[in-house]
Amino acid sequence: MQFLSDNAAAVHPTVWEALKAADSPDSPYDGDALSAALDERFAQVFDKPCTVLWTATGTAANCLALATMVQPHGAVVCHEDAHIEVDEGGAPGFFLHGAKLMLCEGAGAKLSPRAIRDMIDPIRNDVHQVQPHAISITQASEYGCSYRPAEVEAIAALASERGLGLHMDGARFANAVAFLDCAPAAAAGPVDALSFGFIKNGGLGAEAIVFFDQNLADVARYRRKRAGHLQSKGRFLAAQLHALLEGDVWLHNARHANAAAQEIAQACDGRLLYPVEANELFMRCTLAERETLRERGFGFYDWGEDAARFVTAWNTREEDALSLAKAIASL
Template identity: 75%
Template sequence: MQFLSDNAASVHPAVWEAMRKADAAASPYDGDSLSVTLDEKMAALFGRDCAALWVATGTAANCLALATMVPPHGAVVCHEEAHIEMDEGGAPGFFLHGAKLLLCQGEGAKLTPDTIRAVIDPIRDDVHQVQPHAISITQASEYGRVYRPEEIAAIRALASERGLGLHMDGARFGNAAAFLDSPAGDVAGAVDALSFGFVKNGAMSAEAIVFFDEGQADIARYRRKRAGHLQSKGRFLAAQIHAMLDGDLWLGNARSANAAAAEIAGACADRLMHPVEANELFVRCTPEEREALREQGFGFYDWGEDAARFVTAWNTREDDALALAKAIASL
């Protein structure tokens, strides 16, 4: 009964079938019909013009998006727990050729205009200090917290006031949309670029960078090739994204994952460290309690000395979620 990560979830059958159908002669790289029609499909989903580029990993999606906004001498403003800071092995510095990350605090791993100002206001406007060029937020956040549309709008207003780009790491964008039960355009807000995650939600190896500025997309196409992410048979990545978008499979899968997390959360009471708004649970557990759960067959990650993280996925079995809920309640 695995709750380690939604990265470990199986590939959805519809995605496998879409890849099988794509296994035919076609134009190489991103010239095939599946890749070419992604822009139109994403524009329909978000309700505004955009350009979508496939890549194989979330790290590449985040860093290639930010590289279009931030020069080597600039900086990205992000939360101190952001994935680009904690879990991408220095990739932002590599892809952005040395650009800096300016770290903010914020409850639930979320940024606010005030926490952003606390970091950028003291920076002098001269060549002796690194200047911010973009803000990156995560939807849902690294602690499973969801930005409401008005929260994103407030950050967008600050970004526009200061001339900063706005990027959204949407590795669990589907889970945020399922929680808000709102159109994708509202969940993303007026960001400049979105890393739209599919791998955690049923795809095998495809993520999308959605640019709402065609000029940024043009830059990213060159950077994607230079970074080794322009795959020769890109139709297989495009096929996965199409399969996830068709019939809103991405949203249905996320709803399933969220429902499993909510089932478990109901048994955690005051053990919960954060409200459960997506598919991650951070639960206070002693080392002895964690060992007891593992002896019952549950897989999960330790989260510091006295906590555990449980992540549900699109294919989490209801019986497994109920069993974990019962086990936590009986600790």
Template identity: 40%
Template sequence: MTFLVSDNTSGVHPDILAAIVRANAGQAPSYGDDPLTAHAEQLIRDHFGPQAEVVFAVTGTAANVIALATLLRPYETVLCAETAHIATDECAAPEHFTGARLTTVPTRDGRLTPDQVAAFARADGSPHSPLPRAVSIAQPTELGTLYSVADLQALAATAHAHGLRLHIDGARLANAAAALGTGLAEAATAADIVSLGGTKNGALAADAVIFLDPSLAGPRRLIQKQAMQLLSKGRFVAAQFVALLEGDLWRTNAAHANAMAARVAQVVSSVPGAVIAFPVQTNAVFATLPVTGGPSRTGAALDEHAGAAVELARYGGGGAAGLPQRFMAAFDTTEADVQAFARVLHAALIG
């Protein structure tokens, strides 16, 4: 069965599985003091610069919590888009662990603007309101849209001019870099801390928190431990990043997922009355589909004929009437999968 509901439904890339098996040979020091973890850390420095410090985690939520806990005190607040994963999909974990507040703002396409950052930064100094401290963005956004390098530079310049820090949720940073034609560091230009995702790019359970400003990195392992992410057998997470970063696997996987999403968008666009809600720039396709006999019947038809499972999008459908949907491609989505999806979609909506 082909699932386009999420890139979390994919398997693990064979090269990453092989790396985990190799890491299983013999014994190694625990809690990240092993040679494989040191190698993964060096590979991250090769990509992000010699100043980068890193800790590993097994979920993207944990990576975001560690990053934000480094930046925030309980009387502070972080600005993010109202569609941000940290605001909508992490069960208030950032607020629970930091004690700080998330300040959310509406956006046109998931991207914050320098003007929004500047407005957020203008605190009146009152003890009745939390103090602005940081800005958190996703690259790409939860709507699949991208910040260009110039966008990032402008956003970071505004944030830093007002004494704010910039965190990037890079759960799909590889997809952004592949789409922009840049390296990972360039796709996260001017950030202070990056949450780098591996899980959505073919890994089993592997995310990292990268401190690009080393002055922030001092308490990283203490916060990692408090967040329950200091793994006794951390080499198995490190092995996955070695497999992704030592060569071009991270880019190959991401570029393929992006290409398959573009094909999915072509299929959706071929349905009369379907509307693509946001530019398809990475591996996500948001669309509104015409309904046949009502939204519930249309959704059931898609599921019943299931070559492709779909998910109702919480982000709206770009203003078009119909059934809002999100389709996600992954590193293991194939052209045959897309063709099967096309048959299901056309059978359900055209007949």
């Protein structure tokens, strides 16, 4: 009974079917019909024009998006626990040719306008100090906390006021939309670019970079090729995105994962470190208690010395979630 990561979840059956259907000759790279149809497909999701580029990994999606906004001498303002800081192996520095990450604090791994101002206001506007060029926020955050639409709007207003780009890491964007029960456009807010995650939500190997600024998309096409991420048979990546968007499979999958997380959360009885607002749970748990859970057949990650992280997925079985809930309650 695995709760290690939604990255390890099975591929959704509709994706396999879509991949088989795409296995016929078409134009290479992103010149195929499926890739060409992505802009209109995502415009329907967000109810506004956008330009969509596929890529194979979330790290590439984040870094290619940010590379369109940030010059090598600039910086990205992000949370100190942001994925681009903690879990991408220095990829931002590589893709952004040495640009800096400016790290802020914030409850639940979420940024606030005040935290951003506290970081950037003391910076002198001269060549001797690195200047911020963009802000990156994560929806849902690295601790499974979802930004409310008003929170995104406030950060977007600050970004606009200061002339900064705004990027959203949406590795678990579907889970945030499902939790907030709002339109995708409201959960994304007025960002310039969104890394829309699909792999954690039933995809095989495709993520979407959704640009709401056409000029940024034009730059990203060249950067994607230069970075080695323009795949020859792009129709297979586009097919995955279409399959999960069709009939709102992406939302159905996210709602299932969120519901499983809520089932487990009810048994945590004051142990939770953060509110459960997506499909991740962070729980106080001693070493002996973690050993007990593992002996009972549950897989999960340790989170520091006295905590554990559990992640549910689109295919988490209800009986497994209930079993974990009962096991936690009995500790």
